[in-house]
Amino acid sequence: MTDDVLVVDSLVRRFGDLTAVDEVSFRIAPGETYGLLGPNGAGKTTTISMVAGLIAADAGTVTVAGEPMTPRTTEPKRHLGLVPQELAIYPDLTGRENLTLFGRLQGLRGSELRSRVDEVLSLIGLADRAKDRSKEYSGGMKRRLNIGIGLLNRPTLLILDEPTVGVDPQSRHAILESVEALSGEGMAVLYTTHYMEEAERLCDRIGIIDSGRLQAEGTRDDLIRLTGGVDTIRLGATGGDLAAAAEELRQIPGVERVQVDRRSATLTVKDAPALVAQVVGTAADHGVTLSDVEISRPDLESVFLHLTGKGLRD
Numbered sequence: 451m452t453d454d455v456l457v458v459d460s461l462v463r464r465f466g467d468l469t470a471v472d473e474v475s476f477r478i479a480p481g482e483t484y485g486l487l488g489p490n491g492a493g494k495t496t497t498i499s500m501v502a503g504l505i506a507a508d509a510g511t512v513t514v515a516g517e518p519m520t521p522r523t524t525e526p527k528r529h530l531g532l533v534p535q536e537l538a539i540y541p542d543l544t545g546r547e548n549l550t551l552f553g554r555l556q557g558l559r560g561s562e563l564r565s566r567v568d569e570v571l572s573l574i575g576l577a578d579r580a581k582d583r584s585k586e587y588s589g590g591m592k593r594r595l596n597i598g599i600g601l602l603n604r605p606t607l608l609i610l611d612e613p614t615v616g617v618d619p620q621s622r623h624a625i626l627e628s629v630e631a632l633s634g635e636g637m638a639v640l641y642t643t644h645y646m647e648e649a650e651r652l653c654d655r656i657g658i659i660d661s662g663r664l665q666a667e668g669t670r671d672d673l674i675r676l677t678g679g680v681d682t683i684r685l686g687a688t689g690g691d692l693a694a695a696a697e698e699l700r701q702i703p704g705v706e707r708v709q710v711d712r713r714s715a716t717l718t719v720k721d722a723p724a725l726v727a728q729v730v731g732t733a734a735d736h737g738v739t740l741s742d743v744e745i746s747r748p749d750l751e752s753v754f755l756h757l758t759g760k761g762l763r764d
């Protein structure tokens with residue numbers, strides 16, 4: 451027995467000679483946001499299409515809320531809210547009318563339908579535009595309405611397929627905030643993206659997917675550790691005795707290496723934000739005048755590069 455909302459076990463899907471999804475396994479617990487992070491063509495949409503029971507798997511299983519999911523099963527689909535990449539809204543209907551129509555299709559009626567539509571409109575930040583036809587909405591507002599449709603049935607598991615692609619910054623912000631709010635209410639979320647910033651901000655755990663295979667999985671910090679990643683602090687100097695300062699910088703606990711040239715020192719350290727004040731203070735004690743201080747830390751882009759030898763946006 452498991453309490454996990456979603457269990458994906460050794461999922462495989464082929465298209466002709468291409469194995470689009472190759473032995474992918476992961477789990478999502480209640481209230482957890484799980485990100486599938488990978489470039490275009492990595493297999494994200496194909497994976498979630500099997501999770502949502504839209505297409506059949508060639509091998510492997512999907513279990514939603516304890517029940518097996520296949521294209522033929524209906525019961526586990528009640529627990530799902532699927533927000534596809536493509537918009538599935540009626541442009542001539544208002545936001546409210548769209549939600550009401552889809553709510554009816556899902557079996558909601560009367561006052562229950564009206565109150566759920568109101569709740570969803572406020573969740574997606576469209577309450578004040580509810581009476582406008584959706585064709586008058588910005589691209590981002592249309593996407594938010596698309597997400598709203600996926601929320602009507604109060605899903606246990608919400609699946610969002612690259613929900614912020616091509617949206618304006620304001621709508622992107624609103625979408626990310628809604629996902630955080632839903633997750634805060636205990637909803638499990640499966641979120642696909644090729645934006646590492648979104649995976650870092652939203653996801654409790656992240657699966658890095660490329661060429662149909664899950665290359666690695668874990669929290670952001672777990673994944674960063676895979677790179678053997680260390681931080682760097684770079685000091686740019688316009689004057690003072692950098693070499694003498696470097697001798698002392700090497701003695702600071704947590705500083706692993708210091709490389710010095712005429713105008714700069716680069717420190718390899720364990721935790722740059724925790725050490726930067728002491729580093730700057732030590733340099734100042736040696737009369738070093740700093741022109742700039744730069745911290746860099748490995749991110750999920752570095753992890754992807756480490757695992758696959760290429761960038762996320764190649």
Ligand SMILES: Nc1ncnc2c1ncn2[C@@H]1O[C@H](COP(=O)(O)OP(=O)(O)OP(=O)(O)O)[C@@H](O)[C@H]1O
Binds near residue numbers: 495
């Ligand atoms: N119906 C299909 N027939 C043939 N090949 C397909 C089909 N659907 C997907 N593929 C291929 O499977 C691979 C994975 O595609 P998929 O759409 O799952 O990737 P993705 O990570 O979601 O990328 P994107 O964000 O571009 O959709 C790609 O090489 C794609 O061309």
